[in-house]
Amino acid sequence: LAKTTQPISMDSYEGQEVNITCSHNNIATNDYITWYQQFPSQGPRFIIQGYKTKVTNEVASLFIPADRKSSTLSLPRVSLSDTAVYYCLVGDMIGGSQGNLIFGKGTKLSVKP
Amino acid sequence: DGGITQSPKYLFRKEGQNVTLSCEQNLNHDAMYWYRQDPGQGLRLIYYSQIVNDFQKGDIAEGYSVSREKKESFPLTVTSAQKNPTAFYLCASSRRDKSSPLHFGNGTRLTVT
Numbered sequence: 001l002a003k004t005t006q007p008i009s010m011d012s013y014e015g016q017e018v019n020i021t022c023s024h025n026n027i028a029t030n031d032y033i034t035w036y037q038q039f040p041s042q043g044p045r046f047i048i049q050g051y052k053t054k055v056t057n058e059v060a061s062l063f064i065p066a067d068r069k070s071s072t073l074s075l076p077r078v079s080l081s082d083t084a085v086y087y088c089l090v091g092d093m094i095g096g097s098q099g100n101l102i103f104g105k106g107t108k109l110s111v112k113p
Numbered sequence: 114d115g116g117i118t119q120s121p122k123y124l125f126r127k128e129g130q131n132v133t134l135s136c137e138q139n140l141n142h143d144a145m146y147w148y149r150q151d152p153g154q155g156l157r158l159i160y161y162s163q164i165v166n167d168f169q170k171g172d173i174a175e176g177y178s179v180s181r182e183k184k185e186s187f188p189l190t191v192t193s194a195q196k197n198p199t200a201f202y203l204c205a206s207s208r209r210d211k212s213s214p215l216h217f218g219n220g221t222r223l224t225v226t
Contacts, residue, residue: 032212043117043203043217044156051212087155101215103148103156 004088009108018075020107022088025069033064033071036087038106044087048073075109083111116140119204119218126198126225134189134221136204145187146215148203149173156203162187163209191223198225 005023012018024033032051036044048055050062050071061074075082087106117138126132138145144163148156158171162181176195181187187206191198201222205215 034214036215041201041220041222043205043219044215045217046214049212049214101158105153105155 003102004090004104006086006088006104006107008105009110011110011112012078013112014079015077018078018082018109018111020073020075020086020088020109021070022073023070024088024090027068027090031068031090033062033068034089034091035060035062035073036089036103038085038087044103047086078109078111080111080113082109084109117204117206117216117218119202119221121221122219124221124223126223128225129193130225131190131192132198132223132225134191134202134204134223136187136189136218137185138187138204138206138216139185140206140216141184142206142213142216143184143209144207144213145181146205146207147171147177147179147187147189148205150201150203150220159189159202191225198223 034049035047037047038044048060048062050064052064055062063072085106085108087103089101091101120135146161147159150156157173159177160168160171160179162168165181165184168179168181176192178190201220203220204218207213207215
């Protein structure tokens with residue numbers, strides 16, 4: 001199982017770009033990298049997913065270097081509403097099983113005015 | 114709108130009683146999951162099911178039971194054998210393919226006194 005390491009917490013100010021890096025040194029060939037956002041007392045919400053290089057959607061970008069041993073979630077121009085916990089997951093979806101995905105403690109992002 | 118519905122949002126029980134948490138999805142997903150989240154912690158997998166009438170134990174299955182009689186439904190029973198049942202319980206679902214992310218419900222907060 002690919003274990004991930006990410007900072008416990010980060011602080012930022014409104015309007016800044018935030019980059020959260022996740023280390024996954026033992027990532028396997030079939031593993032995808034997926035990021036989720038969780039607000040208090042709610043279920044996590046899918047943000048972005050990638051396999052290699054760069055992926056961008058309407059809310060975030062995901063940068064994955066060639067060796068895939070880390071990944072960086074980039075949130076452009078954060079607002080107070082981006083204050084949440086962000087989880088990085090690495091998993092093998094072969095066979096359709098996501099039972100081996102491990103949610104760590106995530107990174108608690110605090111955005112200040 | 115498609116999604117996952119967990120009910121109730123808050124549940125209170127006396128110690129020694131079994132309690133069943135409901136999870137229904139209308140996303141036509143084959144796979145469903147139950148996670149437990151304790152304060153300040155990540156999510157831990159209790160049980161998961163990839164197909165109707167089949168399910169597997171996760172990391173912390175002791176004291177819990179599930180059934181998967183219908184594709185749309187994956188109820189979780191917290192039995193009296195679970196030593197620390199008070200927690201936030203999250204249900205999720207996904208397609209059974211390599212890159213399908215998890216879709217979560219908004220959770221049930223169970224308090225046992």
